[in-house]
Amino acid sequence: MDCHCTRRSFMKGGALALLGLGAIPHFLVRAAYAQGGVSRPKILIAVFQRGAVDGLSMVVPHGDPSYYGARGSIAIARPGGSQGSLDLDGFFGLHPSMAALKPIWDDRRLALVHACGSPDTTRSHFDAQDYMESGTPGVKSTPDGWLARGLQAAPATSSSPFRAVAMGSQMPRTLRGELGAIAMGSAGDFDVKQGMAGMGGGVNARAGFESLYEQGVKDILHGTGRETFEAVKMLKAAKLERFQPENGAQYPRGKFGDNLKQIAQLIKADVGLQVAFADMGGWDTHAAQGNERGQLASRLTEFSDGLAALYRDLGDRMADVVVLTMSEFGRTVRENGNRGTDHGHATAMLVLGGPVKGGRAYGRWPGLAPEQLYEGRDLAVTTDFRHLFAEVAVRHLGIPASAPIFPGFSTNPAKYPGALV
Amino acid sequence: MRARVGSLPLLAVAVLAASACSSAPRSRQAAVPALQAAPEPAPAVRVMLPATSLSEEQRIVHALNRLGYGPRPGDVERVRQMGLAKWMERQLEPSRIPDERAQAALQAFPTLTRSVPELVLAYPEPDPKLLAKVQSGEMTQQEMRQMAPPERRPFRIPAELQAAKLTRAVMSERQLEEVMTDFWFNHFNVDARKGAVKWMVADYERTAIRPHALGKFRDLLLATARHPAMLFYLDNWMSTRADLVMAAGPNKGRRMGLNENYAREIMELHTLGVDGGYTQQDVIEVARAFTGWTIERPREQGTFVFRPAAHDQGAKKVLGHVLPGYGGEQDGIHVIDILARHPATARFIATKLVRRFVSDEPPPALVERAARTFQDTDGDIRKVVATIVSSPEFFSADAYGAKIKKPIELVASAVRAVGGEIALPGDPGSQQVGGGLALALQVAKLGEPLYQQQPPTGYPDVAEAWVNTGALLNRLNFALALAQNRIPGVQVDIGRAVGAADREKPPQVLDALLASLLQGQARPETRAVLAAQLDNPEIIRATSDDRKAAAGRPAANTPTANTDVDKLAALVLGSPEFQRR
Numbered sequence A: 001m002d003c004h005c006t007r008r009s010f011m012k013g014g015a016l017a018l019l020g021l022g023a024i025p026h027f028l029v030r031a032a033y034a035q036g037g038v039s040r041p042k043i044l045i046a047v048f049q050r051g052a053v054d055g056l057s058m059v060v061p062h063g064d065p066s067y068y069g070a071r072g073s074i075a076i077a078r079p080g081g082s083q084g085s086l087d088l089d090g091f092f093g094l095h096p097s098m099a100a101l102k103p104i105w106d107d108r109r110l111a112l113v114h115a116c117g118s119p120d121t122t123r124s125h126f127d128a129q130d131y132m133e134s135g136t137p138g139v140k141s142t143p144d145g146w147l148a149r150g151l152q153a154a155p156a157t158s159s160s161p162f163r164a165v166a167m168g169s170q171m172p173r174t175l176r177g178e179l180g181a182i183a184m185g186s187a188g189d190f191d192v193k194q195g196m197a198g199m200g201g202g203v204n205a206r207a208g209f210e211s212l213y214e215q216g217v218k219d220i221l222h223g224t225g226r227e228t229f230e231a232v233k234m235l236k237a238a239k240l241e242r243f244q245p246e247n248g249a250q251y252p253r254g255k256f257g258d259n260l261k262q263i264a265q266l267i268k269a270d271v272g273l274q275v276a277f278a279d280m281g282g283w284d285t286h287a288a289q290g291n292e293r294g295q296l297a298s299r300l301t302e303f304s305d306g307l308a309a310l311y312r313d314l315g316d317r318m319a320d321v322v323v324l325t326m327s328e329f330g331r332t333v334r335e336n337g338n339r340g341t342d343h344g345h346a347t348a349m350l351v352l353g354g355p356v357k358g359g360r361a362y363g364r365w366p367g368l369a370p371e372q373l374y375e376g377r378d379l380a381v382t383t384d385f386r387h388l389f390a391e392v393a394v395r396h397l398g399i400p401a402s403a404p405i406f407p408g409f410s411t412n413p414a415k416y417p418g419a420l421v
Numbered sequence B: 001m002r003a004r005v006g007s008l009p010l011l012a013v014a015v016l017a018a019s020a021c022s023s024a025p026r027s028r029q030a031a032v033p034a035l036q037a038a039p040e041p042a043p044a045v046r047v048m049l050p051a052t053s054l055s056e057e058q059r060i061v062h063a064l065n066r067l068g069y070g071p072r073p074g075d076v077e078r079v080r081q082m083g084l085a086k087w088m089e090r091q092l093e094p095s096r097i098p099d100e101r102a103q104a105a106l107q108a109f110p111t112l113t114r115s116v117p118e119l120v121l122a123y124p125e126p127d128p129k130l131l132a133k134v135q136s137g138e139m140t141q142q143e144m145r146q147m148a149p150p151e152r153r154p155f156r157i158p159a160e161l162q163a164a165k166l167t168r169a170v171m172s173e174r175q176l177e178e179v180m181t182d183f184w185f186n187h188f189n190v191d192a193r194k195g196a197v198k199w200m201v202a203d204y205e206r207t208a209i210r211p212h213a214l215g216k217f218r219d220l221l222l223a224t225a226r227h228p229a230m231l232f233y234l235d236n237w238m239s240t241r242a243d244l245v246m247a248a249g250p251n252k253g254r255r256m257g258l259n260e261n262y263a264r265e266i267m268e269l270h271t272l273g274v275d276g277g278y279t280q281q282d283v284i285e286v287a288r289a290f291t292g293w294t295i296e297r298p299r300e301q302g303t304f305v306f307r308p309a310a311h312d313q314g315a316k317k318v319l320g321h322v323l324p325g326y327g328g329e330q331d332g333i334h335v336i337d338i339l340a341r342h343p344a345t346a347r348f349i350a351t352k353l354v355r356r357f358v359s360d361e362p363p364p365a366l367v368e369r370a371a372r373t374f375q376d377t378d379g380d381i382r383k384v385v386a387t388i389v390s391s392p393e394f395f396s397a398d399a400y401g402a403k404i405k406k407p408i409e410l411v412a413s414a415v416r417a418v419g420g421e422i423a424l425p426g427d428p429g430s431q432q433v434g435g436g437l438a439l440a441l442q443v444a445k446l447g448e449p450l451y452q453q454q455p456p457t458g459y460p461d462v463a464e465a466w467v468n469t470g471a472l473l474n475r476l477n478f479a480l481a482l483a484q485n486r487i488p489g490v491q492v493d494i495g496r497a498v499g500a501a502d503r504e505k506p507p508q509v510l511d512a513l514l515a516s517l518l519q520g521q522a523r524p525e526t527r528a529v530l531a532a533q534l535d536n537p538e539i540i541r542a543t544s545d546d547r548k549a550a551a552g553r554p555a556a557n558t559p560t561a562n563t564d565v566d567k568l569a570a571l572v573l574g575s576p577e578f579q580r581r
Helices: A003-013 A015-021 A026-034 A067-074 A096-106 A125-134 A146-153 A205-212 A220-238 A255-268 A295-320 A385-396 B010-020 B026-037 B056-066 B075-082 B084-091 B100-106 B116-122 B128-135 B141-147 B156-171 B175-187 B197-212 B217-226 B228-233 B261-270 B280-289 B330-340 B343-357 B364-376 B381-389 B407-417 B434-445 B469-483 B494-498 B506-518 B524-535 B537-550 B563-573
Strands: A043-049 A110-117 A164-167 A182-184 A275-280 A321-326 A347-353 B293-296 B303-306 B316-318 B321-323 B421-423
Touching: A043 A125, A043 A255, A043 A295, A043 A385, A096 A110, A096 A295, A096 A347, A110 A385, A146 A164, A146 A275, A146 A385, A164 A255, A182 B469, A205 A220, A205 B469, A205 B524, A205 B563, A220 B469, A255 A275, A255 A295, A275 A295, A295 A321, A295 A347, A295 B128, A321 A385, A347 A385, B056 B075, B056 B084, B075 B084, B084 B175, B100 B156, B116 B197, B128 B141, B156 B175, B156 B197, B156 B407, B156 B421, B156 B434, B175 B197, B175 B343, B175 B381, B197 B217, B197 B228, B217 B228, B217 B261, B217 B330, B228 B293, B228 B303, B261 B280, B261 B330, B280 B316, B280 B330, B316 B330, B321 B330, B343 B364, B343 B381, B364 B381, B407 B434, B407 B469, B421 B434, B434 B469, B469 B563, B494 B506, B494 B563, B506 B524, B506 B563, B524 B563
Parallel strands: A043 A275, A043 A321, A164 A182, A164 A275
Antiparallel strands: A110 A347, A321 A347, B293 B303, B316 B321
8 A cells, every 4th residue: 555655745735635525614715726727626426326216207308299199108208397307408308306406507507418328238227337336337247446446547736535425325336446435325424433322431432442443563554454443533624514515506305315415515525526427217107107196296396496506506626527328228119018117228417516517418319219129129329328427537537548447348539428527 | 242352272162053053952051161172183284383483372373364364352362372374274174163153143044044936026116106105205205114114125135134244253163164155255356336236245244155165176166157147247247159140039030149248257256356368258158158148037036057059159269278069058067177277376366365374465476376375286275275374485574564555444444443243123222233234334335335345346345445535534533433432233342352451551451461462562662653643631530530430439431431541542553553454
């Protein structure tokens, strides 16, 4: 763990050290950034919709002549009526419960890539999530995640322990690897927990543990131990609770909203965050999916309200932030016998943020006529998800295009969807 | 029933087990002591201890840490009395070790021993329409729980399996069998969350892994290949000859075909290793050989079946061996034999075992010898493990304390070190699945959710995978929670670890903790850091109160008594030394 020493001296010696530790007032930090010399890191927030979101209801191709014929009772009405989809470009429309995102589209800070997905044919959630997170469709033995590989190849604008943070108690496959990301259920839990109340005195467990790992032994445990206590102290000093939602942002109740709110706090606290990961479940709508209202509509409300709150809360900081949404596959074009949909192929992904060339749909639309469908039943994939992910990694995070983020896959700027500046 | 982990000698355990069922026939009661008295048959494998620079104490601690989940109070002394070589020989032959207490505890988990078809019937998936109603708000969670009670849902099965795994790791006398079962489960990994695997995973461990954990590798490989859990997890159950069109059933008219998933992994991960010299054409040929090895209605029956109609009857050529046409079910068995006896397999398995028992960087000479044992004995795992654990490399100063404990090793060893008691389901105050499940949740929090590893590689066995910022914090919090008795269903009495030490003399208390939890093997720096924590006067006060309370005198602070001893113990369990084995 030789890198530890550089990290440590960087933390202690660099101008960022003070900023990062939050030892000086926030406005001074902003001023320091404004004076130049220190540039804020570019930040990617990856949002995984686990369970395969129905891309045809989330972003409705109301202009496709086959859409209404195929979808039956779960179709989302044409734009215009009080319940209809929210027209984006005359062909696509947002689900009516996603009204919170419409102004961002109109601001040209929200783009979408439809018919996006994996070339692998699997319809197993399990395998498809694994492939999307490892970035290697069809190869199961890849040890690490695409974003962990990517960030390791990124220019080290930050050596903070909070460079990559996943919200949740378990490290998602996307961030697994030698990068050393942090997974935390919530920022409040990220400390040594002393247990029962009423022990003001006694052995201070955190201090005790810290000194145990402070000894001058150079090995993986001691190195990590010191990083751990640095991270705990850094988070304490950052005083996240200072950063309450701004600009009237209201996060939806629930885990997804809480997680996005905490990501915004980490960003505002300048702890050196470059990549954050959050996920949301409940998309596997095999029965009673609903149309403008119902099960899927309520999930989409929470999803889009969360993203819109984040956008509003971060305000001008969105200039450095890109949010990328993804889901392992889409759902069947036809409604099934239970007024739901089964596992399909392509879906829609959203890209949101300052550096986004928004207000546009990217990717080629393959069509919904029976002969245009994949295996006669699903929306075909016209954009391999890796081209989109690579564009975000290269253009936004500054990862060299030559970095092996997607082993065995050839991508280059000519193949990117083009959604980023 | 509260199972005590700890210090009862084997004989007392056997008697206890016998007297517990007083209605048992007399002859059975008499048989137990007789078994102890009879001269033991020659061991299946002889262990000769090599010359080593480690002290006797260190050798014993090392063996307890590597062949098992670490010492319990009194274990070091018991092994010393038995003789380390003999203890190792017994561990290599688990069926000869009486294990009544652990076996009795496992009775609390009814799903462990039921067949897959029984489990599919008894633990059905809740109706998806109910789930949809809950999500749309038409039905409350409460109503849902009444219609489909959680303890009757399929996930009860992996939950009990997790609880049982921790219960065994902590309580079983057959420690090496537990370690090897864990090793092979990861080697032949399946994930309980994938589709129908949840009904199959307990049967998989019980019938395919455990019986062969120290047996013949070829039998182990075959048992996993034919088990529905593996067939489902790696998709072989859907793999058919290339030109098959379903003639009937729900998929009538659907074109089927070859699925290469299992064929690739059996070579890459189970036998030859990624550099084992196979080609993409070998993958295809192996996949063809295994066509027809499938599952009888996975979600209704869930048993192995060979379907001749799905089998590719053509000739195959696997790694240079020709399989003539019309081999049927035997094609797959033929492939198993080729792979199990391939020299690359001997080397690959030897490397992984040496990594598990000796070091993250396996010494090449030992890998060489272990691989030779593997080939000379036709893959006798017991003999390969014996070669490794009786080697000078195993008992070298370099290997001592060199491995970072993975989460289950940390959690089980900590509970064992403090002599913790695990409440079983049905015990008063226990959760539905008892303290074992609470411990499994801790293991999950540290990054190893058991039976839920998505990639087929299983959980890694090297330090880098387990040491990171968030994970270390969780390890320290686990140490605090355990020592402070905050893990539901797990009872810990740190007072016993402190023993007779004079509690008004904190250094004595510290030394007692270091002796019982780290077998006195703490580095001087660690002891100095912990001693510095003793300057705090709170420790003396709290421990004095504890003494008063123990003497039956009134003490105002009784509820917080012992608190600081608990914290001190937590520091020892959270120390760098305790993260290693």
